[in-house]
Amino acid sequence: MIKKMRLVLTITALLILLSCVGSNHVLAEEWQEDFNIAGRKLTHSGESKYFILLPGFQTVLESRKEKITITVLNETREINGIITRVVEEKELQKGKLHEISRNYLAMDPETGDVFYFGEDVDIYEKGKIVSHSGTWKAYVHGNKPGLIIPGNPVVGMKYYQELAPGIAMDRAEVVGISETVKTPAGEFRNCLKVRESSKNESAVFEYKTYAPGIGLLQKQDMKLIRHGYLKENSASR
Secondary structure (H helix, E strand, O other): OHHHHHHHHHHHHHHHHHHHHOOOOOOOOOOEOOOOHHHOOOEOOEEOOOOEEOOOEEEEEEOOOEEEEEEEEEEEEEEOOEEEEEEEEEEEEOOEEEEEEEEEEEEOOOOOOEEEEEEEEEEEEOOEEEEOOOOEEOOOOOOEOEEEEOOOOOOOOEEEOOEEOOOEOEEEEEEEEEEEEEEOOEEEEEEEEEEEEEOOOOOOEEEEEEEOOOEEEEEOOEEEEEEEEOHHHHOOO
16 A cells, blocks of 8 residues: 555656646756757747737836836847847936847747847947947857746746857746735736846846736836836727
C-alpha cells in the first residue's frame, strides 16, 4: 500500500510540474533565451492577459519624481520578415523629458506571449537628444528576440527580455501571480509581479506589476494613474 501511495504521489507531482510548464516555457535554474520564434505565428495586433497591443491604448504611471507614458502607436516595423507593433515609452524626470523609446513587439495569439524585437532610444538633456544608449535590433550583430511578458506565467519562470550582448541583456523572474495593488487608478487583483535585472548588472534589479486586461500597473514607486484608448482611436474600434 505504501509503495502504491508513493507511486501515486510521484505521478501527481509530475503532472503538476508538466501543467506548470505551459506556453513553451520550462521552469529551470537557467534563464530561458530560446523561444522558438521561427515555429510561431506572430501578430502585431491583439490582446493577451497582461498586455494590450492595439493602436491607441495608453497607460500612464507616475511617482513624485517620475512619469512614464506608454502608447501603442498605429505604426508597424518589419524586422527580419516579422511585422512588429511600435510601442512608445516617454519618460519624464522631475517634469523634464528624459527618454523616448520606440519598442518593437509582436504577440503569439495562441499562447499570449509577447516578444521583444528591439528598440530605438533617444536620451534627452535640456530638451536635446544627447544619446541613443540602449538601442538594439533583433537579428543584427547576433542579437535575438526576447520575451517581454508570458501569456501564462508561473511563479519561478526566468526568461530574457532583451538579448543584445554588450548593449541590453534584461531578464525577468516571475515572483507572483496573485498580487493585489492599490493605485490612483483603482485597486487591482490577481496581478503578475516580476523581478527584473540585467546580466550586465546582476546586482541591480526592480519590480514591476501587471494587471489583467491593462498591462503595466506599477514600476518601483511609479503607479498607474490612468489607462484607456486615446479619443482619436476610439472611433475606429
